[in-house]
Amino acid sequence: MARPGLKSTGFRALASASVLVAVDAGIALAALFAGATQNVFFTVADLTVIEFAVMLMVGGCMMARQPLNDEARYDEDGTPVLAWRAALFGRGLLLTGVLTLVLGALFVVFGFIV
Numbered sequence: 001m002a003r004p005g006l007k008s009t010g011f012r013a014l015a016s017a018s019v020l021v022a023v024d025a026g027i028a029l030a031a032l033f034a035g036a037t038q039n040v041f042f043t044v045a046d047l048t049v050i051e052f053a054v055m056l057m058v059g060g061c062m063m064a065r066q067p068l069n070d071e072a073r074y075d076e077d078g079t080p081v082l083a084w085r086a087a088l089f090g091r092g093l094l095l096t097g098v099l100t101l102v103l104g105a106l107f108v109v110f111g112f113i114v
């Protein structure tokens with residue numbers, strides 16, 4: 001099994017963060033149609049902060065499971081052990097959370113401009 005590099009993890013994280021922000025924008029537009037008192041940009045930013053917090057906690061807990069030396073990360077046949085796969089998934093979650101927060105900050109800037 002090939003080891004995922006930071007570049008592919010980054011692209012997956014960016015794609016996941018974009019999908020999450022698009023879902024948040026859909027929720028904010030539905031809230032706008034329900035009652036036109038909210039700013040859509042600030043609603044999206046609020047939702048992304050909540051998602052960032054959840055992904056930061058879960059990703060940090062999963063990264064804490066990683067083996068510290070390289071020999072413990074793989075079996076004798078070269079497949080990653082469960083703890084190392086969880087740590088890699090946690091790394092992706094952390095990167096997705098940071099990118100979600102950056103996109104949320106972009107929506108805050110848009111909210112102040114509009």
